[in-house]
Amino acid sequence: MKFRRSERLIDMTDYLLKHPRKLVPLTFFAERYSSAKSSISEDLAIIKEVFEVRGIGTLQTVSGAAGGVKYQVHSTYEEARKFIGQLCETMTSPARLLPGGYLYMTDILGDPAIVQKVGRMIASKYSKTPVDVVMTIATKGIPLAYSVANYLNVPVVIVRRDSIVTEGPTVSINYVSGSTNRIQTMSLSKRSLAAGSNVLIVDDFMKAGGTVNGMVSMLEEFRANVAGIAVLMEAEQAEGRLVDEYLSLIRLKDVDLKQKQIKMCEGNYFSE
Numbered sequence: 001m002k003f004r005r006s007e008r009l010i011d012m013t014d015y016l017l018k019h020p021r022k023l024v025p026l027t028f029f030a031e032r033y034s035s036a037k038s039s040i041s042e043d044l045a046i047i048k049e050v051f052e053v054r055g056i057g058t059l060q061t062v063s064g065a066a067g068g069v070k071y072q073v074h075s076t077y078e079e080a081r082k083f084i085g086q087l088c089e090t091m092t093s094p095a096r097l098l099p100g101g102y103l104y105m106t107d108i109l110g111d112p113a114i115v116q117k118v119g120r121m122i123a124s125k126y127s128k129t130p131v132d133v134v135m136t137i138a139t140k141g142i143p144l145a146y147s148v149a150n151y152l153n154v155p156v157v158i159v160r161r162d163s164i165v166t167e168g169p170t171v172s173i174n175y176v177s178g179s180t181n182r183i184q185t186m187s188l189s190k191r192s193l194a195a196g197s198n199v200l201i202v203d204d205f206m207k208a209g210g211t212v213n214g215m216v217s218m219l220e221e222f223r224a225n226v227a228g229i230a231v232l233m234e235a236e237q238a239e240g241r242l243v244d245e246y247l248s249l250i251r252l253k254d255v256d257l258k259q260k261q262i263k264m265c266e267g268n269y270f271s272e
Contacts, residue, residue, distance in 0.1 A: 194224075
């Protein structure tokens with residue numbers, strides 16, 4: 001079946017957006033649309049221009065017999081700054097205060113539009129980094145992990161507090177919670193992660209970093225590599241932080257329970 005250019009452009013764009021970081025040979029599109037490679041190249045040039053102008057991402061061309069085109073997700077500076085500003089404002093509502101100085105975040109982590117934007121922004125920072133797997137710990141970080149993994153086109157592995165029978169044999173480690181200094185346990189199925197995998201750790205909140213540091217220790221047990229660490233929110237006044245290199249979108253500066261005030265600011269997203 002012969003496709004018109006308008007039809008090809010729509011279908012090619014849809015395919016590339018659904019398969020980020022996947023190298024797609026020009027022959028694939030040529031056979032898909034029964035078109036010459038020269039026509040496909042012209043179409044891809046149009047898509048690349050629109051992607052870059054609109055801040056959607058870019059198309060990376062790989063030359064050679066085994067070459068093709070690869071879509072890399074991207075988030076513009078203006079888009080990211082605006083979104084982070086809105087997120088900080090949302091998080092300063094006094095209604096989010098919970099006993100003990102905790103903040104209510106379930107609505108944010110349950111909003112598909114917000115989770116999608118956060119995932120896109122984190123993925124854009126690691127789009128050119130070798131990442132084979134996204135790792136998180138159950139349960140609140142799971143939506144973020146899947147969003148990031150979707151844009152990086154990689155699977156997700158979930159570390160759990162307790163082992164589950166349906167996951168088969170597991171590896172369990174003890175780690176020290178950075179905020180409470182208590183010894184806790186986390187486990188991961190032996191089938192979840194291959195040795196040598198490059199793993200991006202994603203979580204919703206980091207205080208002292210004990211949980212994230214525990215996941216780093218878990219990767220050592222699997223002889224896997226840390227490709228990066230990214231969190232939605234970090235606490236600024238965390239004593240004895242156990243993690244040095246990480247990416248954060250927003251930062252909790254202070255919580256005043258008496259005055260019912262929450263102070264938020266940008267994380268280190270723009271300095272990384």
